Amino acid sequence: MKMSAEELRRTRPRSRLLRTAAWATAALVVFSWMGGDFGLEQLSGERRLANLERFTGELRPWPVQQQGGFDAGSTADWQTVYDWAAALMADGGSTALASTAAIAVLASVLAALVGYLACWPAARNVARPAPFFGGPGVADRRPGLRWARWAWSVLNHSVRALLLFARAVPEYLWAFLLVESLGYTALPAVLALALHNAGILGRLGAETVENMPPAPARALAAAGASRSQTAAAVFPGLLPRLLLYFFYRWETCVREATVLGMLGVLSLGSLIRDARAGNLYDELFFYVLLGALLVLAGDLLSALARGLVRRA
Amino acid sequence: MSSATDSRAGTRRAVVGAIAAAGLASAALLSAQGQLALPGLDSLELLARFFSHALRPALDYGSPFVPVGAPPLLLQVATATWRTVQLAVAAMSLAVPVALLLGFAGASAWWRLPGPGGRAVLRRLGPLVYAPARVVMTLARSVHELLWALLFLAAVGLSDTAAVLAIAIPYAGTLGKVFSEMIDEAPRDAAVQLTGSGATAAQAFSVALLPRALPDMAAYSFYRFECALRSAAVLGFFGPETLGKFIRLAWNESLYAELWTYLYALFALIAVSDMASRALRQRFLGETPAR
Incomplete structure (x- = not known):
């Protein structure tokens, strides 16, 4: 049967869901821009531009500014910049850098521990009277199992709801609530980061468990292995995937750990906040750059580790 | 073994x-x-008082000091929620087109498609385009949106437009990076076949390579929209009247019941967008992006 291009175009499969979504998105974008108080004049204006000019001028290291910038005839050179940076690093910069990295690492490890434990009861193929049967298992249908079915379903749904709540609240907000109530130490910051990311890793882990090839787990279950024995046996097969997820979340943890300091916890963020409070824009810029470097280092490490896991 | x-x-x-x-x-x-x-007992008590209000969020103002002319609490919550959506949508509508441009420029699949004549020049020129694009994306995304907001705050003040830009800049970088990776990771067999039978690189790219990466790209954009909602909410801590601002105010005045109302609004917002984007994602691929 031959069809013209026009016929092919007319009979192509269409999805009402996708069309509705496309129109809804377009409408939402238009409403958002029209309903808001947006305008380029909010970025320009005489006073703002003067402010911007002062700001960019003050981004240069303070000793450089004092010595007349980098123009000809100025005494400032790279040694000046280096000494300034070294002084900032010695004066709390390196401590903050180390604690930022430590917060990120500890939080992502805790998140993985909690999330990858919670993913088992959150997986629909595990939290049922006869696990790993995939789909509505035959063994689940026996009438004697009605209460067991109900209990597993309650467990499954409550773990899922907890994970959803943990990840729906942004880490900065968790950190605000925990830091304000538990005090200005790294502990609440770590807990906040871990909580949000445990929600994400738990959900991704549950999906990994649900999507794994069912045959090995079924064979084990049929041979009489218990739920936890089966889980332990299939775990190494899921590990590469779970590690990839872990490293993606670790990247965001590094980004967030910098920022959480703005709530008063010792990290690069607290130095940034202090610099901003004192209008020390050169220091602010330095610490922002330092944070960006840390993020880059984290991304690089993650990319290397992911490559290692992929090849393994 | x-x-x-x-x-x-x-x-x-x-x-x-x-x-x-x-x-x-x-x-x-x-x-x-x-x-x-470990924190002291009194701080745990504070936390317990906060969590004890979880099941009874406020439906009306609890404090006797309500400013004259303040809208009803629920209207206030709805307005803050809409502001959050507005900021996120506006930021994404800027970030996605920019990320598409950067992502295409930053992908190397485009430059490496095999084919007859003239392609050697392209291959030589490729790095001149994708290297700068990748540097721009890296710079944009390695500074957190809250730090962009802080820089804007210090430079020109955090107006609504600046808040949109503060989210849009790092998001464009992240989206662009992932887009370019998706284009590079898309299966290349069909594109190679097409160039083998005489198609130009542009034809092969737009017919055989891009369509295979698009579902992934769309799914990832939906996921980032959910992240943008969270970022927009948190940006309220720095001025814009989104959910974060009212959550901070409620905490500072120890109005825990009202705080939970705002928290539940945020929760509902994320849950709704999560469900909508999952429905769309399943249409496309049936999987969740991890990044």
């Missing part, structure tokens, strides 16, 4: 061991700084 399987398991074990060691070292460092000290 072959030795290849053994070495694979060995690599995995080494990676897991390194992660555990790094976690322990971090805990040791932080506790040496006295940063992991």
Whole structure:
């Protein structure tokens, strides 16, 4: 049967869901821009531009500014910049850098521990009277199992709801609530980061468990292995995937750990906040750059580790 | 078992061991700084008071000091929620087109498609385009949106437009990076076939390569929209009248019941967008993006 291009175009499969979504998105974008108080004049204006000019001028290291910038005839050179940076690093910069990295690492490890434990009861193929049967298992249908079915379903749904709540609240907000109530130490910051990311890793882990090839787990279950024995046996097969997820979340943890300091916890963020409070824009810029470097280092490490896991 | 399987398991074990060691070292460092000290009982009491209001969010103002002319609480909540959506949508509508441009420029698949004549020049020129694009994306995304907001705040003040830009800049970088990776990772067999039978690189790219990457790209954009909602909410801490601002105000005045109302609004917002984007994602691929 031959069809013209026009016929092919007319009979192509269409999805009402996708069309509705496309129109809804377009409408939402238009409403958002029209309903808001947006305008380029909010970025320009005489006073703002003067402010911007002062700001960019003050981004240069303070000793450089004092010595007349980098123009000809100025005494400032790279040694000046280096000494300034070294002084900032010695004066709390390196401590903050180390604690930022430590917060990120500890939080992502805790998140993985909690999330990858919670993913088992959150997986629909595990939290049922006869696990790993995939789909509505035959063994689940026996009438004697009605209460067991109900209990597993309650467990499954409550773990899922907890994970959803943990990840729906942004880490900065968790950190605000925990830091304000538990005090200005790294502990609440770590807990906040871990909580949000445990929600994400738990959900991704549950999906990994649900999507794994069912045959090995079924064979084990049929041979009489218990739920936890089966889980332990299939775990190494899921590990590469779970590690990839872990490293993606670790990247965001590094980004967030910098920022959480703005709530008063010792990290690069607290130095940034202090610099901003004192209008020390050169220091602010330095610490922002330092944070960006840390993020880059984290991304690089993650990319290397992911490559290692992929090849393994 | 072959030795290849053994070495694979060995690599995995080494990676897991390194992660555990790094976690322990971090805990040791932080506790040496006295940063992991357990909180006192009174602070736990405060936290308990906060969580005890979880099941009874406020439907009306609880404090006797309500400013004259303040809208009803629920209207206030709805307005803050809409403001959050507005900021996120506006930011995404800027970030996605920019990320498409940057992502295409930053992908190297485009430059490496095999084919007849003239392609050698392209291959030589490729790095001149994708290297700068990648540098721009890296710079944009390695500074957190809240830090962009802080920089804007210091430079020109955090107006609504500046808030949109503060989210849009790092999001364009992240989206662009992932877009370019998706284009590069898309299966290339069909494109190679087409160039083999005489198609130009542009034709092969737009017919055989791009359509295979598009579902992934769309799914990832939906996921980032959810992240943008969270970012927009948090940006309220710095001025814009989104959910974060009211959550901070409620906490500062110890109005925990009202705080939970705002928290539940945020929760509902994220849950709705999560469900909508999952429905759309399943249409496309049936999987969740991890990044």
